[in-house]
Amino acid sequence: MSSTATGVSSTSTVVACTNCGKRNRVSAVGDGVPRCGSCHTPLPWIADADDSTFAEVADAARLPVLVDLWAPWCGPCRMVSPVLETLARERAGALKLVKVNSDVAPQVSRRFEVQAIPTLVLLKDGKVLDRQVGAAPAPVLRSWLEQHLPPSSAHDASHGTNAGGAGQVEGES
Numbered sequence: 796m797s798s799t800a801t802g803v804s805s806t807s808t809v810v811a812c813t814n815c816g817k818r819n820r821v822s823a824v825g826d827g828v829p830r831c832g833s834c835h836t837p838l839p840w841i842a843d844a845d846d847s848t849f850a851e852v853a854d855a856a857r858l859p860v861l862v863d864l865w866a867p868w869c870g871p872c873r874m875v876s877p878v879l880e881t882l883a884r885e886r887a888g889a890l891k892l893v894k895v896n897s898d899v900a901p902q903v904s905r906r907f908e909v910q911a912i913p914t915l916v917l918l919k920d921g922k923v924l925d926r927q928v929g930a931a932p933a934p935v936l937r938s939w940l941e942q943h944l945p946p947s948s949a950h951d952a953s954h955g956t957n958a959g960g961a962g963q964v965e966g967e968s
């Protein structure tokens with residue numbers, strides 16, 4: 796048994812800004828959305844949590860949270876993790892990725908009735924929106940997220956509807 800006494804919930808990671816490359820320190824816990832200190836672009840938010848920190852890292856988050864329940868011995872988990880990190884980067888500012896090592900988080904595992912890993916749980920305000928069991932390729936996971944979350948890039952779908960007859964437009968100057 797290791798006896799590494801980690802400080803409670805004071806974890807942070809260094810994330811490079813996807814826009815300007817500046818390295819920012821991002822706390823696992825916090826209100827709102829982490830932004831680059833230099834250019835204010837939303838930063839990808841990828842945090843770890845366990846039984847003692849899950850409530851403040853995941854349940855208390857204002858953003859939708861994608862929980863990745865994994866374990867070090869799980870091969871498919873190692874394939875899915877980078878995909879999830881890519882999706883978290885695509886949705887920086889709109890999604891928080893929280894990784895939970897299920898081996899050391901029995902309470903969280905019980906709460907989400909984890910039978911097999913990886914288990915992915917989509918949370919909003921501490922409530923389960925949906926879950927996905929097993930590894931899946933990036934396009935599947937991306938469209939799974941899109942079913943529940945707003946599109947990552949807002950389209951300005953303001954097509955001028957021309958309710959008249961199909962007239963020929965002459966207006967070239």
Ligand SMILES: [Zn+2]
Nearest residue numbers: 812815831834
């Ligand atoms: Zn930046």
